[in-house]
Amino acid sequence: KAGVTQTPRYLIKTRGQQVTLSCSPISGHRSVSWYQQTPGQGLQFLFEYFSETQRNKGNFPGRFSGRQFSNSRSEMNVSTLELGDSALYLCASSRGGGGNYEQYFGPGTRLTVT
Amino acid sequence: GENVEQHPSTLSVQEGDSAVIKCTYSDSASNYFPWYKQELGKRPQLIIDIRSNVGEKKDQRIAVTLNKTAKHFSLHITETQPEDSAVYFCAARSGFIGEKLTFGTGTRLTIIP
Numbered sequence: 001k002a003g004v005t006q007t008p009r010y011l012i013k014t015r016g017q018q019v020t021l022s023c024s025p026i027s028g029h030r031s032v033s034w035y036q037q038t039p040g041q042g043l044q045f046l047f048e049y050f051s052e053t054q055r056n057k058g059n060f061p062g063r064f065s066g067r068q069f070s071n072s073r074s075e076m077n078v079s080t081l082e083l084g085d086s087a088l089y090l091c092a093s094s095r096g097g098g099g100n101y102e103q104y105f106g107p108g109t110r111l112t113v114t
Numbered sequence: 115g116e117n118v119e120q121h122p123s124t125l126s127v128q129e130g131d132s133a134v135i136k137c138t139y140s141d142s143a144s145n146y147f148p149w150y151k152q153e154l155g156k157r158p159q160l161i162i163d164i165r166s167n168v169g170e171k172k173d174q175r176i177a178v179t180l181n182k183t184a185k186h187f188s189l190h191i192t193e194t195q196p197e198d199s200a201v202y203f204c205a206a207r208s209g210f211i212g213e214k215l216t217f218g219t220g221t222r223l224t225i226i227p
Binding site: 033035042043044055090094103105106 | 212220
C-alpha cells in the first residue's frame, strides 16, 4: 500500500504571497491532519479533516486554511505569507472514525519564505 | 487544552545500553499515546503506541509504559544500536472526536559506538 504523499516537497515564496500544499493519504484513510514543524516550536497541530469536514483546529491565524476532497486528498493554503511561516509542513493520515487509529506522516513540504 | 512535556531533550547512551524517555500529559481524558522516531531529513515514523486501557506494550527492543494515575508514559529502548540515533517524539490524543495529536518537544538520542 502506498504511503502518504505530499507535493511539492520544497517551496520558496516571498513575503505576502500565498501558497497551496497538497496531501494524498493512504488508500482507505479518511482523516487527514496537518502539522507545522519548526526548530523552535516543534510539531504543532494545524487542523484535521474527516469526510470533507474540518473536525479539529489548532491555534493558528485565519491565514491558514484547508480543505478535503471527496477522495480524501487534502490541501492547505497559507495566505499573506510571513517570514515566520517558514517551516516543514507535514500531513498525516489515519482511518479516522474516532477509534484511536494510527497516524502516518507524509514526507513534508519544506516552505521557505524570504 | 492538552499539554505534553518530554524529558530529557538530549540523551547519549553507549551502544548496547538502554535508553528511557519520559513524557507527562495534562488532560486526564487523553486515551492514545504514540511515539514517533524522526531521522534527519525524514518524516516522523510511528514506532509504537499505547492505548489508555493498557499499562505496557512491547515490540522487540522497544516498550512503552503508561501510568494513567500519574499521567505519565515512557519509552524504553533496550540493547541500543547506532541506527536508534534519531529524535523521538511522544504525543497524546485527547478528546473523543478527531485525531488531533499534541506532541512533546522531542528527545535527541545519540548512540555512542
